[in-house]
Amino acid sequence: MTDILRPHAEQAYADELAALAGADDRERPAGWRLSPWAVVDYLMGTELADGTVITPKYVGSRRLMEIAVATLATDRALLLLGVPGTAKSWVSEHLAAAISGDSTLLVQGTAGTAEEAIRYGWNYARLLAEGPTEQAMVASPIMTGMREGRLARVEELTRIPSDVQDALITVLSEKTLPVPELGTEVQAVQGFNVIATANDRDRGVNELSSALRRRFNTVVLPLPSDAESEVGIVARRVTDLGRTLDLPQTDASEEIARVVTVFRELRGGLTEDGRTSLKVPSGGLSTAEAISVITNGLALAAHFGDGRLGPADVAGGIVGAVIKDPVADAVAWSEYLETVVRDRQGWKDFYWACREVG
Ligand SMILES: Nc1ncnc2c1ncn2[C@@H]1O[C@H](COP(=O)(O)OP(=O)(O)OP(=O)(O)O)[C@@H](O)[C@H]1O
Numbered sequence: 001m002t003d004i005l006r007p008h009a010e011q012a013y014a015d016e017l018a019a020l021a022g023a024d025d026r027e028r029p030a031g032w033r034l035s036p037w038a039v040v041d042y043l044m045g046t047e048l049a050d051g052t053v054i055t056p057k058y059v060g061s062r063r064l065m066e067i068a069v070a071t072l073a074t075d076r077a078l079l080l081l082g083v084p085g086t087a088k089s090w091v092s093e094h095l096a097a098a099i100s101g102d103s104t105l106l107v108q109g110t111a112g113t114a115e116e117a118i119r120y121g122w123n124y125a126r127l128l129a130e131g132p133t134e135q136a137m138v139a140s141p142i143m144t145g146m147r148e149g150r151l152a153r154v155e156e157l158t159r160i161p162s163d164v165q166d167a168l169i170t171v172l173s174e175k176t177l178p179v180p181e182l183g184t185e186v187q188a189v190q191g192f193n194v195i196a197t198a199n200d201r202d203r204g205v206n207e208l209s210s211a212l213r214r215r216f217n218t219v220v221l222p223l224p225s226d227a228e229s230e231v232g233i234v235a236r237r238v239t240d241l242g243r244t245l246d247l248p249q250t251d252a253s254e255e256i257a258r259v260v261t262v263f264r265e266l267r268g269g270l271t272e273d274g275r276t277s278l279k280v281p282s283g284g285l286s287t288a289e290a291i292s293v294i295t296n297g298l299a300l301a302a303h304f305g306d307g308r309l310g311p312a313d314v315a316g317g318i319v320g321a322v323i324k325d326p327v328a329d330a331v332a333w334s335e336y337l338e339t340v341v342r343d344r345q346g347w348k349d350f351y352w353a354c355r356e357v358g
């Protein structure tokens, strides 16, 4: 286990999941490992009667998670929608881990995703040798989920070409996948459902057809509502990541607060005090990016500094995150730097560090 760079959620949180299952006396939908209530407790965090601490995975509205989980107990699939970095993939993985004990039935949506990734393909050597047989067929993650009564995940649904997306319609409405070559079909077992994620910004890449959209309940994951919760999310994830990457655990709170402040101000086009309006850079400046700016800073501090995270360690990462478009974003950034950062109390070092990398 220690050598694995990124264990699946069901491995990383196996203890929590087992403790929840042991304590869970509510009704479980057919094929579910936990009751819907316990799944939401797993996502939001709680303390069990025996003192086991369940860490929060999702920081935000409990109601949203209840809606997501309840959807999966119906015959409709779940679509998690939102701007980049709002924990869509993260929530999808944890839902599958908690409900099915398996988050690995995954279709990664790209422009090149073919119908085989959603239906089934063939092992061509066997197909040629034996003709179409059960053994020559290669099941897709969706087909495996149907057979075994588990959740299947589709990442970035709107990147998948429309005609391929349509292969999901029969699956979701009839809960069956015909295999004409064998004259059979695979009928979904209880416990099967689909969680898809899609990015707001990519809308228009490939629209979801209305026929497909009708098969999903959509839950929109918002950006963190206030700076405090965003700081909390970043701090928690940075600690987790630092542990896996063997980075020394140091106090990063000051720089986390700074990165979150910069990101929130630029994202909203307004300073915290509401006094100065700002140009909004083209990049998303998501919570996920804040996490990686801090993690990069920690690596810089550990390997090239004195181990303590300072303004100079995050400056490069911030500038890189903000300036996605070398022309327009550079203007927005330098305006922000000169009108806001320069004169802000306690931000002098950060200002000069940014000037140096910029
Ligand atoms: N509200 C939140 N609660 C907990 N973690 C969060 C939250 N928002 C963001 N994160 C963290 O942000 C990181 C990125 O999330 P994730 O990759 O799931 O984003 P995404 O919405 O799938 O983005 P994309 O559209 O780019 O695929 C994760 O490590 C996750 O822990």
Ligand SMILES: [Mg+2]
Pocket: 088, 089, 090, 155, 197
């Ligand atoms: Mg994602």
